[in-house]
Amino acid sequence: MSYNLLKGKRGIISGALDANSIAWKVAEKAHEEGAIFTLTNAPIAMRMGEINKLAEKTGSKIIPADATNMDELKNLFTQSQEILGGKIDFVLHSIGMSANIRKNIPYPELNYDYYMKSVDVSSMSFHKMMSAAYQLDAMNEWGSVVGLSYIASQRTFSFYTDMADAKAMLESIARSFGYHYGKHKNVRVNTISQSPTKTTAGSGIKGFEDFYDYAQKLSPLGNATAEDCANYCILMFSDLSRMVTMQNLFHDGGYSMTGVSNEVMEMVSKK
Numbered sequence: 001m002s003y004n005l006l007k008g009k010r011g012i013i014s015g016a017l018d019a020n021s022i023a024w025k026v027a028e029k030a031h032e033e034g035a036i037f038t039l040t041n042a043p044i045a046m047r048m049g050e051i052n053k054l055a056e057k058t059g060s061k062i063i064p065a066d067a068t069n070m071d072e073l074k075n076l077f078t079q080s081q082e083i084l085g086g087k088i089d090f091v092l093h094s095i096g097m098s099a100n101i102r103k104n105i106p107y108p109e110l111n112y113d114y115y116m117k118s119v120d121v122s123s124m125s126f127h128k129m130m131s132a133a134y135q136l137d138a139m140n141e142w143g144s145v146v147g148l149s150y151i152a153s154q155r156t157f158s159f160y161t162d163m164a165d166a167k168a169m170l171e172s173i174a175r176s177f178g179y180h181y182g183k184h185k186n187v188r189v190n191t192i193s194q195s196p197t198k199t200t201a202g203s204g205i206k207g208f209e210d211f212y213d214y215a216q217k218l219s220p221l222g223n224a225t226a227e228d229c230a231n232y233c234i235l236m237f238s239d240l241s242r243m244v245t246m247q248n249l250f251h252d253g254g255y256s257m258t259g260v261s262n263e264v265m266e267m268v269s270k271k
């Protein structure tokens with residue numbers, strides 16, 4: 001069902017790799033809700049060509065950009081304004097990568113080159129994206145920027161290694177840039193802290209399936225799906241949330257506020 005929540009709005013959506021990606025669902029919903037937008041991803045991620053299907057379905061152009069590269073990000077905002085015919089109203093940062101996680105390197109033994117890359121790709125890119133927009137004056141007044149986070153930024157999850165630190169930085173950047181962009185142009189900046197979700201990035205984490213089931217059992221509403229997350233992103237891009245900024249918003253079926261559930265007790269019960 002469409003409510004035309006984004007009618008007349010222009011956006012940039014990063015991170016749609018395949019149909020499981022959270023960003024993919026956001027693009028589908030944004031299209032349904034009347035927005036026009038460009039799609040972007042790292043040039044290397046486009047080799048599979050999946051994103052072309054999404055572009056076709058949503059009538060969008062694709063602009064490749066490595067989110068760690070300032071020149072490519074500036075080109076992304078310049079070209080997006082030309083293609084969409086004006087300043088940008090919403091931006092989705094849906095980007096994360098850790099070679100330490102991919103290679104199962106334990107936290108006390110992190111590879112520091114990988115660690116720097118994790119931070120550059122997964123969090124500093126959030127700053128770079130907004131800085132590119134800020135310097136080009138590419139955002140409209142009351143625009144909305146959303147990044148995707150995970151609760152391991154605030155509580156320890158043994159398997160999340162350097163991504164926990166990257167997400168802590170991502171959430172901090174939302175507060176800091178949110179202040180400056182708010183003062184400058186009333187642009188809002190928030191992170192959404194999403195449940196474990198079965199995507200390429202999510203499933204790359206060791207033991208993900210077991211943990212997914214654990215989170216499902218702990219959360220009173222169960223895990224939030226990628227589609228649920230997309231709905232929340234649409235709300236955050238819409239004018240209905242115009243006074244919300246600098247927040248980390250939990251979108252996790254109640255997981256973050258639950259100590260223990262009956263289902264988890266049953267799982268560990270020895271009786």
Ligand SMILES: NC(=O)c1ccc[n+]([C@@H]2O[C@H](COP(=O)([O-])OP(=O)(O)OC[C@H]3O[C@@H](n4cnc5c(N)ncnc54)[C@H](O)[C@@H]3O)[C@@H](O)[C@H]2O)c1
Binds near residue numbers: 196
């Ligand atoms: N899946 C989960 O369990 C989960 C939970 C909470 C938060 N998140 C976050 O959601 C976001 C989206 O991840 P997803 O789960 O949809 O997985 P995904 O693998 O579909 O998306 C990650 C995207 O990051 C892109 N990317 C990587 N390096 C890049 C670079 N240098 N420049 C531009 N793009 C780059 C990838 O190409 C990919 O499209 C990430 O920030 C992730 O940490 C995921």
